[in-house]
Amino acid sequence: MPIAFKKNRAVFQDEVSVEEAEGLLEWLQKRSAAKVDLSACSHLHTANLQVLMAAKIEISSWPRNIELRAWLEPALKS
Amino acid sequence: MKASPSNPLPSNPLLEQFLAESHELLEGIGQKLMQLEDAPTDQSLVNELFRMVHTHKGNSGLFTFPEMTRVLHAGEDLLGEVRNGKAAFSRELADRLLDAMDFVGLLLNEIESTGRIDASRAADSARLAESLRALLAVISVSATIDPAGSTPVIAKSAEATPIELPPLSEIPEALRIEAFRRCGGGEKFYWIAYQPAPECFFQGDDPFHRARQTPGLLWGSILPSEPLPPLAELDTYKCSLKFHLLTAGFHEELVEHFRYVPDQVTIVAVDPLWLAISECEPENTFRIENDLVSASPVSAPERSLEFTEETAALTQILTVQEQILALEDRPAWLCGRLKAVAAVLKNLANSLGYAEAEGQIEASLAAAVASARGLPLLEWLNAHQSQFTSRLVAQSAENAGQASAEEVATSAVATPAADDGIKFGRRAEDNQSGPRSLKVDQAKIDRLMNLIGELVVEKNALPYLAQRAEAQYGVRELSREIKGQYSVINRIADEMQDAIMQVRMMAVSIVFQRFPRLVRDTSRKLGKEVRLVLEGEQTEADKNIIESLADPLIHIVRNSLDHGLETPEVRRACGKPETGTLTIRAAQQADRVVIEIIDDGKGIDPAVIKQKAYVKGLIDEATLERIGDQEAINLIFAAGLSTAEVISDLSGRGVGMDVVRSAVQKINGTVAIESELGKGTSIRISLPLSMAVTQVMVIESDGQLFGVPMDNVVETIRVPRSAIHAIKQSLTAVLRGRIVPLKSLNTLLGIPSLPLPNSDDELAVLLVQAGSEVLGLMVDSFKETIGLIQKPLGGFLNGLSAYSGSALMGDGSVLMILNIRKMV
Secondary structure: OOEEEOOOEEEEEEEEOOOHHHHHHHHHHOOOOOEEEEEEEEEEOHHHHHHHHHHOOEEEEOOOOHHHHHHHHHHHOO | OOOOOOOOOOOOHHHHHHHHHHHHHHHHHHHHHHHHHHOOOOHHHHHHHHHHHHHHHHHHOOOOOHHHHHHHHHHHHHHHHHHOOOOOOOHHHHHHHHHHHHHHHHHHHHHHHHOOOOOOHHHHHHHHHHHHHHHHHHHOOOOOOOOOOOOOEOOOOOOOOOOOOOOHHHOOHHHHHHHHHHHHOOOOOEEEEEOOOOOHHHHOOOHHHHHHOOOOEEEEEEEEOOOOOOHHHOOOOOOOEEEEEEEOOOHHHHHHHOOOOHHHEEEEEOOHHHHHOOOOOHHHHHHHHHHHHHOOHHHHHHHHOOOOHHHHHHHHHHHHHHHHHHOOOOOOOHHHHHHHHHHHHHHHHHHOOOOOHHHHHHHHHHHHHHHOOOHHHHHHHHHHHHHHHHHHHHHHHHHHOHHHHHHHHHHHHHHHHHHHOOOOOOOHHHHHOOOOOOOOOHHHHHHHHHHHHHHHHHHOHHHHHHHHHHHOOOOHHHHHHHHHHHHHHHHHHHHHHHHHHHHHEEEOHHHHOOHHHHHHHHHHHHOOOEEEEEEOOOOEEEHHHHHHHHHHHHHHHHHHHHHHOOOHHHHHHOOOOOOEEEEEEEEEEOOEEEEEEEEOOOOOOHHHHHHHHHHOOOOOHHHHHHOOHHHHHHHHHOOOOOOOOOOOOOOOOOOHHHHHHHHHHHOOOEEEEEEEOOOEEEEEEEEEOOOOEEEEEEEEEOOEEEEEEOOOEEEEEEEEHHHEEEEOOEEEEEEOOEEEEEEEHHHHOOOOOOOOOOOOOEEEEEEEEEOOEEEEEEEOEEEEEEEEEOEOOOHHHHHOOOEEEEEEOOOOOEEEEEOHHHHO
């Protein structure tokens, strides 16, 4: 499972594919104050990325992958 | 939207033509490179070379061979710098380019054999291209801002997304400054705006992934392409993000990377100045905007022609004017400067017959002077730049007439494709002189050859027919008429045969042309200075002969370079000029081609050879004492003898000269060697002009007819039986003062009967040359000498080494041709 949905926290792991986006969106739509943990994520599909961006969600931990973090931080920090 | 499979069928005629042309081009490029080494400043050579590489690159772009195109492109860029005088031609440069061309040749062979390029080549290709470009960065005198070459757009969609300024201010300042600094070091940067198609997710595309994988990526940002809707209304499957990237990759690579989505990216070459400005001030903005406008798809036709020199020059002039106008300072002489620019533009317009421009330029100039800014003129220039270019094209089309009519047509075709960076190579001379020579498949010539062979045989039946008409039916008139007809047919057939032979004739230059490269590479590897002299390259011989000559010659040349010629130090010590000379000379002598390979190296020491041969067990002690110097030198043709102290990768594995000899003998040639210690070595190969027709002497033995190739026949002689002596088991006779061993052909062929003497009790003895020995063959009688077409023995008969082949006689009987060398 590339995304592990905890109570109020979605934990991304490894590569998160386009199939996860729908579920992620639904999960986020039900919650007002969710957090996302990207630390173990190595790549996420653009679809997931735009869901995260639209949700203006709080990132609890940034990816350990420095290159990915450099991409995401300016886009997701709001 | 995946790309179509990249392996076109080998039967594709376009591809076939490409392959054939590529080989020619590569050959030409190699030659030119080496000529350039001798005359590094010859501008016409450089131009020629550039054109060839450019053409080849363009051709390769027609197919999906990015590996090849990439390398060629890098080579082209490098040569472009040389051509523009920004870099000097050097040996190192030639080395790299030759390597690159070798690689391209390798790829071509791969395409030929498998129809595609193996994926593993991509890395090599990138590495080679990079090393070429690295060289470019090193040697470029001014690699910074290049106004002529920086047509800033590389790939651009036809349906352009609206042009926007590269918002370089997005980039963190530290990074931008870093990039600017690297620009100064000759690196090129590209700004990429990547706007994925909204439905791209359905095509299995992941734009973010592609963006992350961009080669040479320095910086990137993710932006919503439109304000993202509230979460509740978000469509997960519609891509609503876009990417801005700054890369230091090569534009070829970038195009390659985005080749599946060329319509979604805008790649702009970054002007170092853009990086330097921290905020886009209005003035600068204007300039940038203009650069972008001039780079917009409107100017696509212009780009497809960018390599024609005139267009390049024009673009350069215009760009310089643009830069002058964009200058921000306001000196006292501004007015004069503006007028100068206007004058340049007017002159340009006049020379291109662009009459209406003059008034407009005047008006813009007046406005510019009034406002004390270059802006009005700049605006005019940008709006009308394409006019200049299109007029230039039209003009050159008129001037060059037919030749460039094709060019324009091609460019019109090429225009829509220009976005993919594909450009047709145009060679005006292709069309001008019309094809003088035909390319014919060898099989067709061979068929003609076979037919004429049959004709020759059939025509030989006519004399028999004439004989029969007279002897059997007693019609003498008819017999004479047949003979008359025969002589006519005979003449025509002979001429026809000759004509077909001429078709098969090829100049030895086909083989020779690879030597300059071989000698150059080998001698450099060995640290020797060698001057190669080629003579008689136009000497012709049959194609098969020429082709089978290639390998032996290469062996010999390598041997000469490796063992024969000395290093400069040694040569100097011997009082010889430092540069050794290797001469390869071809000449026709009667019906043979003689090729000599002469070096002025250290020669062959017979003593060393003898010793080696003895140590290796090739000769026994008695022979060692007995043989003379020349015989000793001939020992180098013996198998398993190598004189090199160290086995190098060039020669010296002891397979050289014996292979040479057998290869030469296979085509009925001979090879001889002469060498003088300290002075040099000369190897002489003598080959028949053609293998097709063999002159054969017909002999009879035990009622059967046999043919002996005339090459082997020394003389025919009748020896009285009393003059034949038996020494132990062998028969000998003293002929012309020397003892000649005699053998009976019957015995050699295992026929039990004895040779028949004639009425004077004399035996017919055919003196033949078997290797270096002369031998007398005792036969029953001699017949005529005929020219015939020898066919190799097929099938089971192939194993009969006593015969080299067979031929049909005029009366339909089969004549077996003896292979004297193998038989004795």
